[in-house]
Amino acid sequence: MYDEIICITNRKLCKNSFIEQVELIASSGVDKIILREKDMCEADYMSLAKQVIKISGKNGVECILHSHINVAEQLGYKKIHLPLHTLQNHKEQLSDYDILGVSVHSLTDAEEAIRCGAKYIIAGHIFQTECKRDVPPRGVAFLNSICKETNMPVYAIGGINIDNARLAMQNGVVGVCLMSQFMKSVNPCDMVKQMRENLSSEPSTLLP
Numbered sequence: 001m002y003d004e005i006i007c008i009t010n011r012k013l014c015k016n017s018f019i020e021q022v023e024l025i026a027s028s029g030v031d032k033i034i035l036r037e038k039d040m041c042e043a044d045y046m047s048l049a050k051q052v053i054k055i056s057g058k059n060g061v062e063c064i065l066h067s068h069i070n071v072a073e074q075l076g077y078k079k080i081h082l083p084l085h086t087l088q089n090h091k092e093q094l095s096d097y098d099i100l101g102v103s104v105h106s107l108t109d110a111e112e113a114i115r116c117g118a119k120y121i122i123a124g125h126i127f128q129t130e131c132k133r134d135v136p137p138r139g140v141a142f143l144n145s146i147c148k149e150t151n152m153p154v155y156a157i158g159g160i161n162i163d164n165a166r167l168a169m170q171n172g173v174v175g176v177c178l179m180s181q182f183m184k185s186v187n188p189c190d191m192v193k194q195m196r197e198n199l200s201s202e203p204s205t206l207l208p
Helices: 018-026 042-058 069-075 084-090 109-114 139-149 165-170 179-185 188-199
Strands: 005-006 032-035 060-068 081-082 099-104 120-124 154-157 175-178
Touching: 005 154, 005 188, 018 032, 018 042, 018 139, 018 179, 032 042, 042 060, 042 069, 042 084, 060 099, 060 188, 069 081, 081 084, 099 109, 099 188, 109 120, 109 139, 120 139, 139 154, 139 165, 165 175, 175 179, 179 188
Parallel strands: 005 032, 005 175, 032 060, 060 081, 081 099, 099 120, 120 154, 154 175
Antiparallel strands: none
């Protein structure tokens, strides 16, 4: 199965213009961009979403909105990623969406996401990450169990980098998600290239 690389955005981590960074990321060979800026007001997110959808489309990259269901509805854009509780509250409204993803942190979450109509899940956090420095990572054993017990695409998030992405892939995911590395990278193209080379190299022993 294809090893997907997904960028999760966080404009607050960018050292340069966020739109400039999105331009670099969209042209890097990344597969998807999830526009996560869920703290923005609806009007600002709408404006940003229009720009990022256009940039992504120009580069043949899939853009997925995040949390702002009203924006997706107003744009007629049927691709969104949600926290589980939001999906639970709006599952009927989202039944016709082409892409409907959910973040999960346990097998129970994953099972509920499936019941609510999710089409893929992002499981985390897997490795130690600066943004959750006080919360222990769930590890690859957790990731492996999610992949084995759910019959849907699973992506890994949390502390993913060039060196450990392969380990996540070996434990059953169809792709990996990165935030800070993409937001801070001065050369996302090289980063994606190195990661793909690592992912396509000879596999090592599967870890528990």
